[in-house]
Each structure stands twice: as C-alpha cells, then as structure tokens.
Amino acid sequence: MRISLDPSLPPARYAQELYRRAGRLRRKLPQLAARERVLRAELGRLEEFGEQLRRRPDIAPYLVGELISLGALSPPSQKRPQKPRPREVVIDGFKVAIGRSAQENDALVRQANPRDLWLHAKGVPGAHVIVRSGGRPVPPQVLKRAAELAAWHSQARGEGWVEVSYTEVRYLRKPKGAPPGAVVLTREQVVVVSGKEGL
Structure with missing residues (x-):
C-alpha cells in the first residue's frame, strides 16, 4: 500500500496524524452502524405506510398520526382523534x-x-x-x-x-x-x- 505524504509535515508527524484519524473513524463505526439500523427501520416503516395506503386508502387519516409521531409531519393545531385499540x-x-x-x-x-x-x-x-x-x-x-x-x-x-x-x-x-x-x-x-x- 502506498501513502502519499504531506510535504508540509515531517513523515513521522504525518504518520501520527493518519493514525489518530484512523482511530477516530474506527471509534465512530459502532455509532454509524447503530444509526444505519435506525434509518433502515425508519425506511421500512415508511415503506409499510405506502403498502398500507395501497391496500386500504381509507386509513390515510390514521397514517397521518403515525407520520406525526415519527417527526415527518407537524401536528395539527386541533386535537387528534383517539386511536383505536389493537x-x-x-x-x-x-x-x-x-x-x-x-x-x-x-x-x-x-x-x-x-x-x-x-x-x-x-x-x-x-x-x-x-x-x-x-x-x-x-x-x-x-x-x-x-x-x-x-x-x-x-x-x-x-x-x-x-x-x-x-x-x-x-x-x-x-x-x-x-x-x-x-x-x-x-x-x-x-x-x-x-x-x-x-x-
């Protein structure tokens, strides 16, 4: 593997900087993996909304409440209807x-x-x-x-x-x-x- 050196830094100092940068990136990996899982779950949820709307267009008002809870929509100023029980x-x-x-x-x-x-x-x-x-x-x-x-x-x-x-x-x-x-x-x-x- 070849690494191009920064001419403004001595090679030992540049190597230390690369090592520090690699350490920071390595420490971020678990956070990025967790964020990816959350985003994939959100994507799955939005796909589920699309599927539910395709199958049953009559539940569109109910899905608005779901999107509000996910933060994808702002809540209306009026009181929301109570959700049905499972x-x-x-x-x-x-x-x-x-x-x-x-x-x-x-x-x-x-x-x-x-x-x-x-x-x-x-x-x-x-x-x-x-x-x-x-x-x-x-x-x-x-x-x-x-x-x-x-x-x-x-x-x-x-x-x-x-x-x-x-x-x-x-x-x-x-x-x-x-x-x-x-x-x-x-x-x-x-x-x-x-x-x-x-x-």
Whole structure:
C-alpha cells in the first residue's frame, strides 16, 4: 500500500496524524452502524405506510398520526382523534392481540407480560402479534394460527410460504432512538406458514 505524504509535515508527524484519524473513524463505526439500523427501520416503516395506503386508502387519516409521531409531519393545531385499540381474537382460549400500526405495536410490547409470545413476519414490515400466554405453554396449533395472522397482517400477505419469527417478549429490545414499532430480538425461533390464511 502506498501513502502519499504531506510535504508540509515531517513523515513521522504525518504518520501520527493518519493514525489518530484512523482511530477516530474506527471509534465512530459502532455509532454509524447503530444509526444505519435506525434509518433502515425508519425506511421500512415508511415503506409499510405506502403498502398500507395501497391496500386500504381509507386509513390515510390514521397514517397521518403515525407520520406525526415519527417527526415527518407537524401536528395539527386541533386535537387528534383517539386511536383505536389493537385488534384481539381468541384462539383455543388464548387471547391474541394484533397491532395495526407502529404505535399499537409499541403499546402491545410495553403492555405484554415478559412470558407472552411475540410474533412478526420475518424481514418484511407488518403487525406485531402477541399471544397472551402469561407463561403457559402455547400449543402448536395456537402458535401456527398466530403465525398465520402475523403473515396475513404484513407485506407478505398472499405469499405461498412466509417465515415468521417468534420469541417471548422478554427477549425483545428497543434500540435507543429507534422509530415506533422497531425491536431487536435477542433470541428467535422461526416457523413457516401460509401467507394466504387471514381472519
């Protein structure tokens, strides 16, 4: 490797300056990687908004509230309408909650028992699904049906086979500064289900 020298500095001093500059850049790498993750999550969120608007134009007023919470829009001076509660269904005696927005996804995770089961379609924007197990073992048929709901309420809807990540809520972390709905899994299992099985 060749390094061109700065003629105004002695070679030893120039080498020290290059070493210091490399050290500063190396120390910034973790911050840049974290910022990249946050920006990718924001991009995914905005893509999810576009997908939701394409599928259901009637939710445009609700998505305005989401964009305001992300800081992409300024809030109107008048009072915003109250957001609807997450959708809940019962599968074989287990309550299953489905988030319909980033805010609801955040609220679901915050309010969940650490032993509840969390599901999300892998690698695509979509709903968080919480099986309120309270630590009880979740039967395979309940897990499968909840995974189908997670696939259905994602951009993978209609796909033949969809990978769905699942873990207990206690294995979720929210990165500092991450947009609503973004989480990091510290443990993960994957189940493959049909993306064509909705409610």
